Amino acid sequence: MSAKLKDRVRKIAEKAKAASSVLAQLSVSDKNNALLAIAGAILTHQDAIIKANNKDLAQAKKEKYPAALVDRLALDEKRIIAMAEGLKDTAALRDPIGEILDTTERPNGLLIKKIRVPIGVVAIIFESRPNVTADCIALCLKSGNAVILKGGKEAAYSNDAIFKVCRKALKDTAIPAEAVQMVPSKDRKAVDALLKLDDLVDLVIPRGGEGLIRFVAENSSIPVIKHFKGVCHIYVSDQADLAMAEEVCFNAKVQRPGTCNAMEKMLVHKDVADKFLRSMLHRFTDAGVELRGDAKTRQISKKVKPASKEDWTTEYLDLILTVKIVGSLDEAIGHINTFGSHHSDAIITKSEEEIEKFFKSIDSACVYSNASTRFTDGYEFGFGAEVGISTDKIHARGPMGLEGLTTYKYIVSGNGQIRQ
Amino acid sequence: MSAKLKDRVRKIAEKAKAASSVLAQLSVSDKNNALLAIAGAILTHQDAIIKANNKDLAQAKKEKYPAALVDRLALDEKRIIAMAEGLKDTAALRDPIGEILDTTERPNGLLIKKIRVPIGVVAIIFESRPNVTADCIALCLKSGNAVILKGGKEAAYSNDAIFKVCRKALKDTAIPAEAVQMVPSKDRKAVDALLKLDDLVDLVIPRGGEGLIRFVAENSSIPVIKHFKGVCHIYVSDQADLAMAEEVCFNAKVQRPGTCNAMEKMLVHKDVADKFLRSMLHRFTDAGVELRGDAKTRQISKKVKPASKEDWTTEYLDLILTVKIVGSLDEAIGHINTFGSHHSDAIITKSEEEIEKFFKSIDSACVYSNASTRFTDGYEFGFGAEVGISTDKIHARGPMGLEGLTTYKYIVSGNGQIRQ
Numbered sequence: 001m002s003a004k005l006k007d008r009v010r011k012i013a014e015k016a017k018a019a020s021s022v023l024a025q026l027s028v029s030d031k032n033n034a035l036l037a038i039a040g041a042i043l044t045h046q047d048a049i050i051k052a053n054n055k056d057l058a059q060a061k062k063e064k065y066p067a068a069l070v071d072r073l074a075l076d077e078k079r080i081i082a083m084a085e086g087l088k089d090t091a092a093l094r095d096p097i098g099e100i101l102d103t104t105e106r107p108n109g110l111l112i113k114k115i116r117v118p119i120g121v122v123a124i125i126f127e128s129r130p131n132v133t134a135d136c137i138a139l140c141l142k143s144g145n146a147v148i149l150k151g152g153k154e155a156a157y158s159n160d161a162i163f164k165v166c167r168k169a170l171k172d173t174a175i176p177a178e179a180v181q182m183v184p185s186k187d188r189k190a191v192d193a194l195l196k197l198d199d200l201v202d203l204v205i206p207r208g209g210e211g212l213i214r215f216v217a218e219n220s221s222i223p224v225i226k227h228f229k230g231v232c233h234i235y236v237s238d239q240a241d242l243a244m245a246e247e248v249c250f251n252a253k254v255q256r257p258g259t260c261n262a263m264e265k266m267l268v269h270k271d272v273a274d275k276f277l278r279s280m281l282h283r284f285t286d287a288g289v290e291l292r293g294d295a296k297t298r299q300i301s302k303k304v305k306p307a308s309k310e311d312w313t314t315e316y317l318d319l320i321l322t323v324k325i326v327g328s329l330d331e332a333i334g335h336i337n338t339f340g341s342h343h344s345d346a347i348i349t350k351s352e353e354e355i356e357k358f359f360k361s362i363d364s365a366c367v368y369s370n371a372s373t374r375f376t377d378g379y380e381f382g383f384g385a386e387v388g389i390s391t392d393k394i395h396a397r398g399p400m401g402l403e404g405l406t407t408y409k410y411i412v413s414g415n416g417q418i419r420q
Numbered sequence: 421m422s423a424k425l426k427d428r429v430r431k432i433a434e435k436a437k438a439a440s441s442v443l444a445q446l447s448v449s450d451k452n453n454a455l456l457a458i459a460g461a462i463l464t465h466q467d468a469i470i471k472a473n474n475k476d477l478a479q480a481k482k483e484k485y486p487a488a489l490v491d492r493l494a495l496d497e498k499r500i501i502a503m504a505e506g507l508k509d510t511a512a513l514r515d516p517i518g519e520i521l522d523t524t525e526r527p528n529g530l531l532i533k534k535i536r537v538p539i540g541v542v543a544i545i546f547e548s549r550p551n552v553t554a555d556c557i558a559l560c561l562k563s564g565n566a567v568i569l570k571g572g573k574e575a576a577y578s579n580d581a582i583f584k585v586c587r588k589a590l591k592d593t594a595i596p597a598e599a600v601q602m603v604p605s606k607d608r609k610a611v612d613a614l615l616k617l618d619d620l621v622d623l624v625i626p627r628g629g630e631g632l633i634r635f636v637a638e639n640s641s642i643p644v645i646k647h648f649k650g651v652c653h654i655y656v657s658d659q660a661d662l663a664m665a666e667e668v669c670f671n672a673k674v675q676r677p678g679t680c681n682a683m684e685k686m687l688v689h690k691d692v693a694d695k696f697l698r699s700m701l702h703r704f705t706d707a708g709v710e711l712r713g714d715a716k717t718r719q720i721s722k723k724v725k726p727a728s729k730e731d732w733t734t735e736y737l738d739l740i741l742t743v744k745i746v747g748s749l750d751e752a753i754g755h756i757n758t759f760g761s762h763h764s765d766a767i768i769t770k771s772e773e774e775i776e777k778f779f780k781s782i783d784s785a786c787v788y789s790n791a792s793t794r795f796t797d798g799y800e801f802g803f804g805a806e807v808g809i810s811t812d813k814i815h816a817r818g819p820m821g822l823e824g825l826t827t828y829k830y831i832v833s834g835n836g837q838i839r840q
Contacts, residue, residue: 021757021781021783024780024783025780025781104801104802106800106801106802110791110795112801112802119813119814120783120813198637202813202814203813203814217618217641218641221637221638223643223644223812223814223815224643241836244835244836247836247838248836248837248838250838251838251839252838255838255839256839337441355833359831360444360445361441361445363441363444363540363829364829365829365830366829366830366831366832367829367830367831367832368831368832368833368834369831369832369833369834370833370834370835370836370837371530371832371833371834371835371836371837371838372834372837372838372839374838374839375530375832375837375839380526380839381524381526381532381830382524382526382532392643393539393540393622393623393827394539394622394623394643394814394815394827395643395814395815397827397828397829398829398830399830407813407814407817408817409783409784409785409786409787409817409818410785410786410787410801410818410819411779411786411787411788411789412786412787412788412789412791412795413775413788413789413790413791414788414789414790414791414792415664415790415791416661416664416667416668416790416791417668417790417791417792417795418667418668418670418671418672418675418791418792418794419671419675419676419792419794419795419800
């Protein structure tokens with residue numbers, strides 16, 4: 001890596017760090033006013049943003065990117081209004097900073113308060129969707145953090161345009177414009193340099209495919225919050241309300257199959273398999289779902305293709321489902337903990353005992369009884385916004401709201417206490 | 421690295437992972453009984469442990485290790501009793517597992533509970549002091565985690581003896597013996613292998629010098645909680661009660677200088693410097709403290725040697741102190757945030773306004789007013805036990821008690837909810 005690039009990235013991080021100290025002290029109204037100023041500027045300058053986006057789209061067509069990627073890349077008036085609304089929504093959220101998490105008075109009279117503070121400097125590395133830029137800026141600034149953005153090269157012009165609009169809007173607010181930084185999108189090596197700045201950057205959040213997340217996790221000396229894949233299971237017990245099971249499984253697979261909280265694997269107890277699957281599998285195939293399964297499932301329906309070993313661990317993000325018939329709740333639990341991704345898993349049963357066992361044993365961020373896994377989402381959980389869904393166990397797990405972008409410090413008030 | 425060693429370390433981690441699922445389900449009395457059984461076995465088998473320790477000590481003498489290291493290494497009856505007492509104390513602590521951290525009922529009727537659960541498998545990599553082995557086992561098992569230990573090669577025989585006593589004691593308890601694992605102490609490459617097992621190990625905690633911690637942080641693909649150095653400051657304001665300031669500063673430097681929460685740097689406002697330092701510096705030199713300082717401090721006392729650039733960031737862990745005279749609270753805050761280690765810093769002042777500003781602006785795990793920094797400690801904070809003191813901002817910050825070894829999951833109870 002060139003010393004020049006390394007130096008450039010370091011300077012960016014130093015500016016973010018300096019701005020983060022100012023930002024950490026601001027009142028909630030100062031922060032909210034700045035978010036509203038950015039929202040206004042995005043609407044005012046939407047023509048410039050769309051013009052930049054057209055350059056990215058032209059490049060995408062030239063390089064024959066897949067249609068799904070082009071769709072994620074494209075910005076129109078509707079998406080720009082949504083970006084501005086997102087900023088306004090974040091401004092309306094409760095400010096987590098300054099919350100007193102705990103207060104203790106010690107026998108020696110020391111008063112110890114644990115208070116919520118910003119983390120400092122957060123780097124967010126993301127792919128293709130340029131509207132993520134505005135989301136990330138809103139969430140980081142609201143939680144009092146400076147942010148360093150690194151977008152994908154496909155969206156380089158769009159990201160740059162949004163970034164410039166935002167920086168310009170901040171000039172008339174209490175938030176220093178330097179609190180928002182962007183690393184050149186076109187240079188992958190800039191990411192390498194950024195991931196080593198553990199004296200300046202406090203947290204890295206990669207948002208994108210598994211490849212990007214693995215790359216960041218393996219190359220970062222800064223702590224990383226990982227949002228790996230969602231291989232979500234629903235287990236239909238022999239004690240399930242089968243009509244409910246059918247509605248829930250159908251919803252979890254079909255309502256929006258491209259999301260990480262959609263069901264990818266369905267496990268069914270052997271005693272209800274025949275009855276349940278005959279109706280369920282028809283409904284799936286009618287909705288265009290491709291079915292794969294184990295030998296027992298294939299005995300019930302000829303529409304089911306044989307599942308390969310990889311099928312049990314694959315996140316399809318598509319209308320594909322793998323089905324397995326199991327002999328017991330224990331077998332279901334063992335399968336989910338072994339082959340799942342510790343994201344979201346559900347049981348459908350009328351037995352409180354089974355629910356309790358499932359809740360205790362399943363090692364996932366979100367464990368459900370009698371509901372669709374599709375509810376794993378910051379908005380559905382009532383957090384108002386979402387940084388992502390963490391499959392990590394450290395710092396933040398599951399849907400990660402504004403609080404996931406905070407840490408705490410202890411403030412200790414004395415009147416001359418010394419240690420004996 | 422040999423494939424054989426890699427394979428061996430992987431097998432160790434797999435066993436820990438399997439045991440962690442059993443351990444996570446155990447009741448608090450099952451866990452406490454196991455800790456008491458280990459405490460009893462350590463006392464029963466103290467001769468074997470001391471015999472093994474003698475082998476390490478003989479080796480240490482042969483290799484002419486420094487006296488301080490030999491002291492840390494040595495086990496006698498008193499230290500073995502202290503190990504057993506530590507296990508009993510941990511058994512007596514409140515079990516954090518199962519605590520309900522938050523409950524929300526959503527408009528659609530979903531009941532979301534956030535509950536505290538064990539992390540899973542924790543690897544602890546430590547140096548020289550063999551009594552840390554028993555501490556780590558106690559804290560991890562009590563919080564429901566399996567533990568993989570890797571001690572230093574200097575204490576290989578002692579660690580192995582304590583490990584074997586512990587494993588044998590667990591055989592008659594509800595905790596699977598496999599929940600405690602040890603990686604061979606003599607092979608540094610085993611650490612490399614361990615740090616890559618991010619599919620099996622959930623957290624790594626290095627306990628030791630800065631070199632060890634940096635090595636682990638740079639080579640781990642598993643999240644790491646870092647306990648870097650403590651370069652603690654006390655700022656004596658022009659609005660301080662100078663008699664109190666003298667007592668607090670003396671305590672923070674002299675009471676136990678080898679700890680990470682001892683004062684290493686003293687900042688004094690220029691308007692009180694002359695009056696305060698004349699008495700204070702005498703007291704320090706009488707207590708054998710070597711003084712270093714800036715030019716202004718040296719004008720006040722000839723006993724003060726010139727401070728080099730490195731002095732401002734060095735953790736001495738010894739009777740050495742660097743002193744600086746500053747012009748304002750702002751200058752003190754800037755200095756601490758720039759040259760400090762974000763561990764523990766204090767202000768001595770009678771002004772509530774100054775305290776508030778110091779609390780808000782200092783970016784450290786523990787920020788004090790009118791008290792010695794020596795109180796940054798799990799026991800002094802009332803946590804009952806301490807995994808260490810984190811200078812990280814992610815997951816755990818400051819003194820890290822049993823709760824630092826836990827995470828949470830969401831359990832979501834429905835009655836057929838589907839996403840619209």
